[in-house]
Amino acid sequence: MITEIGAFMHKGAGLELMNELHGDKKILGIYVEAGRTEDLFAFREFGSASENDIVTILVENRHAKKIFDLICSKIGLDRPQRGMVFQMPPHKQPD
Secondary structure (H helix, E strand, O other): OEEEEEEEEEOOHHHHHHHHHOOOOOEEEEEEEEEEEOOOOOOOOEOOEEEEEEEEEEEEHHHHHHHHHHHHHHHOOOOOOOEEEEEOOOEOOOO
16 A cells, blocks of 8 residues: 655755655655745745745555654654645555
8 A cells, every 4th residue: 555645845845855765765756846835834935925845755554654754853843834744545556
């Protein structure tokens, strides 16, 4: 089974995370996209919006908790307005 972990984080943090996890055998795929948000971060470069990275990570279900916790730690979710991390229900791999 495959689990999808998603995260919204400050611009640049997604690329740093991708570079750090590159080559990790537990990661099936990692993708970083750019976006803007109006209410996730206090600092706003564009008037009412700030840029952020949108990260999607695919992992086998057995590694999901470890990777989820690693992401939370790396982006500093113990402090306010650092981002958001979420996990989707497991997906069955096609036969």
